[in-house]
Amino acid sequence: MIVKYFMGWIWVALVLAGISAEAREISQSEEWLEKLQLIIQSPDSWRIKKGKLERLILDYESKMPEKDHVYAKMIHRLGDFYRQTEDFSQGIALTKKALALNQPGNPHADEAFLANSYFNLGLYYRLLNYFDISDAYLDSCLAISEKYPEKSFIGGLAYEQKAINQSILGEYQRAIEIADYGLSVLDPSLKGSQYEALLLLQKSQAELILNKLDHVEKNLLKSEQILSQPGSNPHYLGIGFVAQGQLAEEKKDYQSAKYYYTKAYNLSLSQDDYRATLLNLMYLGVLCEDTAEYEQALKYYEECFKYFEKVGDMDLEAMVYSYMGFIYQEQRQWDKALHHFQKGLSLIVLDNSDGLEKLPSVDQLKQISNQQLLERMLANLGRAHLRYFEANGGEEHLQKALTYFKSADQAIDRMRWSQNTQQSKLYWREKTKGNYEHALATCFLLQDKENAFFFMEKSRSVLLNDKLSELGAHKHLDAADIEKEQALMIEAFSLQQQRENTPLQDPNHEILTSQWFEAQTVYEKYIKTLEAKYPTYYSYKYDTTSLSIKEIKDKILDSDQTFVEFFIGENHIYAMSISPHDTQLIKIDKQDFDAQAMELLALVSDKSKLNQHYDLFSQLSHALYVQLFEPLAVNTRRVIVSIDEHLLPFELLLKNPQDPGSLLVKDFAFSYAYSAGFLAKHQKRNSKHTVLGIAPVHYKESMHQASLLGADLSLQNLLQFFPKHRMLTFEKATKSEFLKYLPDHSVVQLYSHAIADNTDSEPELYFFDETLRLSELKLLGGLTTQLIVLSACNTGIGKSIKGEGVFSLARGFAAAGIPSSITTLWQVDSKSTFQLTELFYQKLSQGMPSDLALQSAKLELMASNAPSSELPYLWAGNVLIGKTAVFIPEKTSGWMMAKLLLSIGILMVFLILAGRSKIAYK
Incomplete structure (x- = not known):
């Protein structure tokens, strides 16, 4: 498509x-x-x-x-x-x-x-x-x-234009926000006018692109009613027709889409509006490509050439060449495809028009304002050279493909830096993931392991690494600027939360929209001033240096560790294993991986189903072992796994489907990583460690949560292994107390409830009095906490984004600077959770690295109870994500110990005397 x-x-x-x-x-x-x-x-x-x-x-x-x-x-x-x-x-x-x-x-x-x-x-x-x-x-x-109030109508048009600018730059979420703000401040006399209609159209088109369809149809209908009135500008009505065509195309109603695009085309033609006519021809051509009507699409594109000289927009001409190149590629006319793609690139790099076979310089590529268009051109050329090689051979085409994919990746970086909203960044991460699959296919054919590792790393969790780079860059700012930046961010975030919690029909929603947009704009402008004021801050924040394979071996891996990274593509899985002595790059037929992985996770997270269908579990877990892990021939005890999309616990895979005891947890200590770059952001720390323990046990009635009985007792049991600690239980386990003491402790243990699923619903963590939402964690910048244990159901669950992974509570804490977390992937009974967590802290206090401590705790749990305790349901859902480390407890000082013993002695004497008094009284 x-x-x-x-x-x-x-x-x-x-x-x-x-x-x-x-x-x-x-x-x-x-x-x-x-x-x-x-x-x-x-x-x-x-x-x-x-x-x-x-x-x-x-x-x-x-x-x-x-x-x-x-x-x-x-x-x-x-x-x-x-x-x-x-x-x-x-x-x-x-x-x-x-x-x-x-x-x-x-x-x-x-x-x-x-x-x-x-x-x-x-x-x-x-x-x-x-x-x-x-x-x-x-x-x-x-x-x-x-x-000047009489000019308010032009203000409405200005907001519409600002929204258009953001859409061109790929900042679709910001386009929506600007249109919303324009609507909220539009003069009341202009409500129901074409100025309101145009803002609604811009908002709707951006929402269509981001697949936010809740109010699109309603807004488009309102716009069409306004713009169809006598005296309305026909050009604006044409915009409405295009938007209706886009909505129909989104619904796969291609006949209606063609009807609206044709209406827009005829209208622009009647008005002698050459630019609009050209654009509408392009829409018709793209629609025909989507329905595989390639010859008709070519006719539309060829007609576009009548208008290029009149319009004089080389970006539009470049796009048409690119679309035509795609058609020739689908028709296996390789030379024509390459010529058209290269011609399109030469048009947007103005001084490169005489060298169709030459890749523009890095400086030339940086100067192009439309990085989205540039990324498409470069990626198309990369794919065309790859397809050419697959059809005809010629290693030079693979080398060219590799060069174009690397340049496309640089354009993706620049796109990301220019965008302010997370929604737009995530949109482009999803849309560009295919580039990395083709780049990895190229590297595999070349057996270029170094570049394969580069593309694997650039394909995952880049936004998380950007956030950590931003946190690291803060050390280059003055204290006053840090304080102001934090204050502006909190103000904007607070207004955003109020706006999201206010119904659309509430009059305050419009007021909050205006206040939030203004606060967010002030915050973003201030960030730009910091980037200009502090060059070191800027360079650190936008550092794209990637680790080499040698650096992974030297800086991240211990002698008994292997780093395994997977890329899950549309048709294939690419896997790379890096150990201190070996590096492998393999290509795996994807087959039924997605369905099998989801079926296995659904089965193992339900104790009843797992008991009833253990044979199916054995079959699925063994099939995934054969597909994913066996080909890597890992020969170290400790394994770090970086896998995108599904977080599959490898320790529950079976080597032998007939032997329930052949689970990988018996042989390997697994930890999981968002990326190697994430691990590299955190240096090893050898300090002594203190623990903050939180267990609300009961909750305010308004929270509607069941009591977690026994959590306080389990907390007492595990805290004995770390003498220096603080415990917050019952009504003291509030959200504010958690946030107050979080920065003071290197290890945090939390027993509570959480709510999360894989939809757009935002994960939340429960405290005694209120919840902590995933979005709030971005306010916790630069924490010194090194490990957080989230013993709450589903803390590893969230919406999965292609190229970025799962947006869970665990990831939220990682973005706040915590390098390691133990999180849960499904709901487990309290008794097993308490026992496993206590065993983990016991092993941790003995000097075991965290991955080995968790493995040892799981094995001991399995061995200490009834045979059913070997069911992966009970232990496999607890996984370690992030950096593995040794956590030596900080001991209480001699004076503190003496005070403690003295207090215990006094208490004992008091109890004895009290007991004697009661006996005497009797």
Whole structure:
């Protein structure tokens, strides 16, 4: 299927026609303005209007001595006509001239009209792909429109344009937020107008791309009703048709999609709007590609070439070449495919047009403003060279593919850095995961293990590593700047939480939307000032240095450890094992891996089903052992596993389906890692350790949670192994007390309840009085805690994102700087949890590394109870994620011990005396 996610901004140029709004400014006393309005409102084409206006300006210059605000309006409008004919340089020059005439202090200036000129300049620079400049002019437009109420309609258009800018940059979530904010501050007199309709359209199109469909249909229907009214701008109605087509395409209703795109095309054609016509042809072409109507798609694309010279947008031309290249690739016309992909790349790298076979330099690639389009071009070329090799051979094509995939990865990095919202980052992580699968296929064919490891690492948990880099970068800031940054972040987060907890129909929701957006904007701008102020902070924050295989062996692995990394692709699984003495790269047929892994996890997490269907468990666990682990021939006792998507406990896999005792836990101590890069972010620490223990046991009635009886007793049992500790139980085990004491302890043990699933629902951790949500953990930056044991159900569960893994509570604590956690993957009975946790702390206090301590605890649990205790349900759901380490307990000082013994002695004497008194009384 054609990759069309960078088409999400294609409607952008459609909103711009006739945007100057002098019709609202007519003064009956000004004859010249009446003449100007007659030209603007005439049914003539843009080109005829432009000629008439040029003659009117010459007449005005010959008769009027002053170049006043009337003259400024004329040349402003002439500049807009030049924009309509794609002459941007002349349009910008004329608009800046109008801007200068209306500056405060100039005689006969009209300061309010600055909003119009600022808006048009924002528009021009957007069309030229200078988005920062465009946003700056749009912000100036907004400042004027807020000062002059009669210009509020232009403020609505400015928010729409800012949303379009964000969509072009792939920041679809921010586009939604800007549109929401624009709607919340829109002047009440403009409700139900085309200005509201345009904001709703921009929001809806961004929501379509992010698959947020809850209100899209309703908003599109409202927009269409507004824009279908007599007197509405036909260009805006065309945008509505495109949005309806996108919604129909999302629903797989291709016939309706074609109907709406065709309506938009015919409308733009009737208006002589070349840019809109070109864009609508592209939509029709992409639709035909999606339905495998390749010849018809080529016809649409070939028709696009009629308009490129008139429109003069090389990005759009490059996109068409890319789409055509995809069709030729599907038709196995390799040379044509490569030519079209390379031609598309040469168009967006302007000074590279004479060298179709040459990859642009890194500096050239960095200068391209549309990194989403660049990433697609580079990835398409990489895939085309790979496909060419698979069909015809020629190792030089593999080397070229590798080069293009590496350049595409750099573009992905730059895309991520330019985006502020997590939703947009996650969208692009999902959309670009396929690049890494093709890159790994290339590396496997070349047996290039070093680059294979590079791509595996870049394919996973990059956002988590970015967050840890950001935490590390904070040490390069002054204390005052850190404090201010934290305050701004907390303010924005607090307003966001209030907004999310307020129903849409509540009037306060709109107020909170405005307040949150403003606070978030202030926070993001402040971050940009820090990046400019502290070069070291900037370089550390955006460091993309990747570990080499040698560095893994030297810096991460102990002599008895193997690091195993898996990449789960659409058709194949790639696995790499790195031990101190060997490195392997293998390719595995994916077969039924997804279904088998999910079936095994569903089975093992249900005690009753596992008992009833143990034969099925044996079959599944052995099949996955043969598929995933046996080919690696691991010969060390300790194994670190990094696997994306499913977190599958390898210790429950069976070597022999006929032998229930052949579980891998008997031979290997497993730990799990988000990535090797995550492990490398944390240096080894050899300090003595203290424990914070939390067990609410009971909960406030409003929490609706069952009591966790015995949790306090288990906490007492395990804390005896770490003399230096703090225990919070019952009503003291509050959320605020947890957050208060968390930074003071290197190990944290938490017995409680948690709620999580694999949908969009946010995981939550329960305390006595309230819950701690996953999103709140981002406020816990730079913790010194080294291990957190989450003995609560489902703390390792959350929504799985391709390329990023599972967004669980455990991951949230990892993003707050905690390098290691023990988490649970399913619900287990309390007795087994208490026993396993106590055994773990006992082994840990004896100096065992955490992975060996957990393995030993599991084996002892299995051996100490009835035969049913060997069921993986009871022990396999507890997994160690992150860095393995030794945790030596900190001993209480001699003086503290003496005080403790003295207190115990006094207590005993008191009890004896009390007992004697009772006997005497009797």
